Amino acid sequence: MNLKRKALGLILLFGLVSLFGDIIYEGARSVNGPYLKLLTVNAVTLGLITGVGEFLGYALRLVSGYISDKTKSYWLLTIVGYGLLVSVPLLSLTGIWQVAALLIIVERIGKAIRSPARDTILSQASSQVGTGFGFGLLEVMDQIGAVSGPLIFSVFFMLVGKGQVGIAAYRKGYSFLWIPFILVMACLIFALRRVPQPDILETENRNKVPDRLSKLFWLYTLFTFVTTLGFCSFIIIAFHFKSAGILTDAQIPLYYAIAMGIDAVAAISIGKMYDVMKSRGKNHNAGLSLLVIIPCMTLLMALFAFSRNLNFVIVGVLCWGIVMGIHETIMRSAIADITSLKKRGTGYGFFSFSYGVAMFLGSVLLGFLYDRSIAMVIAAIIIIECLALAVFFWMRKEFMKEVAYEKA
Numbered sequence: 001m002n003l004k005r006k007a008l009g010l011i012l013l014f015g016l017v018s019l020f021g022d023i024i025y026e027g028a029r030s031v032n033g034p035y036l037k038l039l040t041v042n043a044v045t046l047g048l049i050t051g052v053g054e055f056l057g058y059a060l061r062l063v064s065g066y067i068s069d070k071t072k073s074y075w076l077l078t079i080v081g082y083g084l085l086v087s088v089p090l091l092s093l094t095g096i097w098q099v100a101a102l103l104i105i106v107e108r109i110g111k112a113i114r115s116p117a118r119d120t121i122l123s124q125a126s127s128q129v130g131t132g133f134g135f136g137l138l139e140v141m142d143q144i145g146a147v148s149g150p151l152i153f154s155v156f157f158m159l160v161g162k163g164q165v166g167i168a169a170y171r172k173g174y175s176f177l178w179i180p181f182i183l184v185m186a187c188l189i190f191a192l193r194r195v196p197q198p199d200i201l202e203t204e205n206r207n208k209v210p211d212r213l214s215k216l217f218w219l220y221t222l223f224t225f226v227t228t229l230g231f232c233s234f235i236i237i238a239f240h241f242k243s244a245g246i247l248t249d250a251q252i253p254l255y256y257a258i259a260m261g262i263d264a265v266a267a268i269s270i271g272k273m274y275d276v277m278k279s280r281g282k283n284h285n286a287g288l289s290l291l292v293i294i295p296c297m298t299l300l301m302a303l304f305a306f307s308r309n310l311n312f313v314i315v316g317v318l319c320w321g322i323v324m325g326i327h328e329t330i331m332r333s334a335i336a337d338i339t340s341l342k343k344r345g346t347g348y349g350f351f352s353f354s355y356g357v358a359m360f361l362g363s364v365l366l367g368f369l370y371d372r373s374i375a376m377v378i379a380a381i382i383i384i385e386c387l388a389l390a391v392f393f394w395m396r397k398e399f400m401k402e403v404a405y406e407k408a
Contacts, residue, residue: 006194007128007201013191014122015141017082020180020187022142022260024088025107027149027177030256032104033238034249035170039097043239047367049101050235051360057108058356065116065349069342074117075192081114082184092175095167112356116348123336123344124202125195131333132278132287136271139328143264145180150253150260152176157250165249202341213347217338219395220288221354224331226391227295228358230302230384231323232366232377234259237305237316240370244308255313259321266325274330278337287337288399290330295388297323302381306374 036046068077087106094100126134153173160169195201234256241247247255274287297319305316332348339347362384369376 003201004128007125007134010125010191010195010198010201011122011129011134011137012141013187013194014118014125015138016187017184017191018138018142019145019148020183021082021085022145023149023152023180024085024177024184025111025149026146026256026260027152027253028088028091028104028107028174029235030150030238030253031153031170031173031249033235034242034252035167036097036100037239037242038167038170039095039100041097041101043236043243043367043371046239047236047363047365047370049104050233050367051363053105053108054233054363055356055360056105057111058352058354058359060109060112061116061352061356062349064113065345065347065352068117068120068345074121074198074345075196077117078114078121079185079188079192081110081112081118082188084110084113085181085184089174089177089181092171092173092177095171112352115352116345119332119335119348120341120345121198123333124198124341126333126336127202130272130275131336132271132274132330133268134271135329135333136268136274139267139271139325140264142328143260143267143325146260146263147257149177150257154250154253154257157253199341213343213350214338216395216398217347217350219391219398220334220338221351223291223388223391223395224351225354225358227298227385227388228327228355229362229365230295230381230388231298231327231359231362232302232305232320232381233359233363234320236363236366236370237320240306240374241313246308246310246313255317259317259324262318262321263325263328266322267329270326271329271333274333287330288334289396290326291334292389292392292396294323294326294331295385295392297326298388299382299385302378302385306378 033046036049041049064077064081068074084106087103087110091100091103094103122134122138123131156173156176157165157169238252238256241252241255242249270290270293274290277287277289301316301319301323303316304312305320307313307316335347335351336344365380366377369380
């Protein structure tokens, strides 16, 4: 079979896995904030739960990435990690906030186990079709699920009726997620049987990257940390929508679905643009210039999403979706371009660790500030993203040196 065709087939299969997987955990994430509020959780505790979950979901990738490089057990780690998605439909069996919080955190741990291994497999496949396009295509399919999941809850809550949306209704909504969980595991097994050795898809000499983590990689990781520190999780934004009475329980997941739709459009567009810039610049680092969009758009998101004006909120949700689209495409595909295959799992692990630490600290900080003043939340995000811009230009100076060196 033609390698390019096989690679595209594998990307599409992983796209289906992500589609069904996102129906599960993005559907749940769109309502976890309001659900925990019903279970009497306050904003600080919510921020702590979110922060711990995100921290473990990214920090543990440092370990799983290292293990994946050492053992080459990419498929095993991927399947085990997706298997822990079972924790989400299990939310239908509890109405105790401590148990619900634990299950939410377990889902994040599953993502930590699977992500470096899965992304390494995907980077090998996407080398045949372009890293930006490969990860962008995956993200488009991913976001079909990310839109569908919240819509399931939104439609269900509309059918239940505004006055009847209580703990029982949320638990019933979570129970619908058993079906996509079964489909996730079925697609994974089929993908494994079809391409048991994905390393055969890696193109030879894709880039001249040494078998070590370079200075550019560490600057990239620092940029990731700073810009993510100021990026607010949707669970806190949803908490704001409910607390301020801006949106109803049925509208919150609907707006999340809209953000996921914007995410998909941004992902494939930015991903393709990333590949074009690499091709025109004749350098695998040329597309990194697009990363400047992240801090700029995150800053705008803060100004609009925490407003009490519905029109501003819509703009904020759109900005949030664009930033997520870039996070899931070129931020991930860039790791494949600045690391060698021998260090790629480790590279994804370090990248994810910095991301996780930033999400943890950012969630706790913004949750703490929200209980005191929305203006303080907005000011904190603006300051952090201005620092991220400074780090970006430092990083840009470094990769431009490499571009000039390779052209010489």
